[in-house]
Amino acid sequence: MRSARSSGLRAIPGGAAAGTAPARPAPGGPAQEFVKVDRVGMRFDIGGKAFTALDDVSLTLERGSFAAIIGPSGCGKSTLLRLIADILQPTAGSISIEGLPPAQARADRRIGFVFQEATLLPWRTVIDNIALPLEIVGARPGAGIYSPQSLLRLVGLEGFAQALPQQLSGGMQQRVAIARALVLQPDVLLMDEPFGALDEITRQKMNFELLRIWEETRTTALLVTHSIAEAVFMSDRVYVMSARPGRLEQVVPVDLPRPRTAAHMRTPGFAELVNTIRDALLRGEPQA
Incomplete structure (x- = not known):
């Protein structure tokens, strides 16, 4: 059974999850x-x-x-x-x-896993790559599961839903991989x-992006x-x-x-x- 956290996440705009983010442990408080x-x-x-x-x-x-x-x-x-x-x-x-x-x-x-390479399926669009785990487990976006569309917005790729992986930069591909890892919450x-193959400027931008996503989820x-x-x-x-x-x-x-x-x-x-x-x-x- 999933933990109570599944129903307690902060909502992503347009997503299915509801509620507020669970509080992080207070500094100096019990771990x-x-x-x-x-x-x-x-x-x-x-x-x-x-x-x-x-x-x-x-x-x-x-x-x-x-x-x-x-x-x-x-x-x-x-x-x-x-x-x-x-x-x-x-x-x-x-x-x-x-x-x-x-x-x-x-x-x-x-458990979600993001590998060194984005490992996106080249024949699937961005939105379909994000939705792949849902198809594998036979689930549809619903309570406790983020929708692919909401995750697309979360990783800043809302205008690229129908793009193919080869049409994206390395950093954009890794954003898709992160969204795919999060789709089952x-x-x-x-x-x-995940950013080891990126240039220094893109890598630093992705650091900021990942922290922003982590703050949301x-x-x-x-x-x-x-x-x-x-x-x-x-x-x-x-x-x-x-x-x-x-x-x-x-x-x-x-x-x-x-x-x-x-x-x-x-x-x-x-x-x-x-x-x-x-x-x-x-x-x-x-x-x-």
């Missing part, structure tokens, strides 16, 4: 543990040899929060995201989403470097990124991972006020957080 990763390990067998991708990783996400994972290439960031999404199963430890195993959360359509939105969000500045700008908390095998090197709380603006990037507090994360990444590198 509402929503996603829990408990001492998770992941090993693969490659050519008959054991390969450890993750080792003893623990983290928690509060309901309605925005967190980021950062670490060197190959440290298991994407693997961890796939474990939470039930695409892979851990070889050690456990994961829960509001007390449920990921398999149950996925079956209940509580997931409780958790997992994003695996208040979906619990977890972003994998290689950009320190992006991790700080977007997040309430940054999880810094070490080089392979991936371990949690440091948890960095981000106490910058919201809503975030470009002015926050020029503050001493922002620079200090960037330096803290950079130092943690260097500590997590293997020693020569």
Whole structure:
């Protein structure tokens, strides 16, 4: 059964959901543990040899929060995201989403996933790509489910409903992918470097867009990124991972006020957080 949050989201203009957004935990108040990763390990067998991708990783996400994972290439960031999404199963430890195993959360359509590539179907229009999950599960926009049209407005592509993916820029394609991930109103939105292939200017614009969308939906969000500045700008908390095998090197709380603006990037507090994360990444590198 879906959580009570399904009927408590703030309405998107023209959408089906009604009510107001659930309040985020007050600063300094009790944490509402929503996603829990408990001492998770992941090993693969490659050519008959054991390969450890993750080792003893623990983290928690509060309901309605925005967190980021950062670490060197190959440290298991994407693997961890796939474990939470039930695409892979851990070889050690456990994961829960509001007390449920990921398999149950996925079956209940509580998880949305945005990949590095937009992975849109090239023969389907923008609106039809957004509606694809509804068709797969045999659902129609109704109570508790955003309509594709309302999500099109939310991601700023209202005039592109009948466009094909090849007629869109990379940033616009990723907006469609985000809308598609939200159409079943997931409780958790997992994003695996969705802006990694974009130029710096477009990437920064997409950061603002994603935060605006998150403010509207208040979906619990977890972003994998290689950009320190992006991790700080977007997040309430940054999880810094070490080089392979991936371990949690440091948890960095981000106490910058919201809503975030470009002015926050020029503050001493922002620079200090960037330096803290950079130092943690260097500590997590293997020693020569």
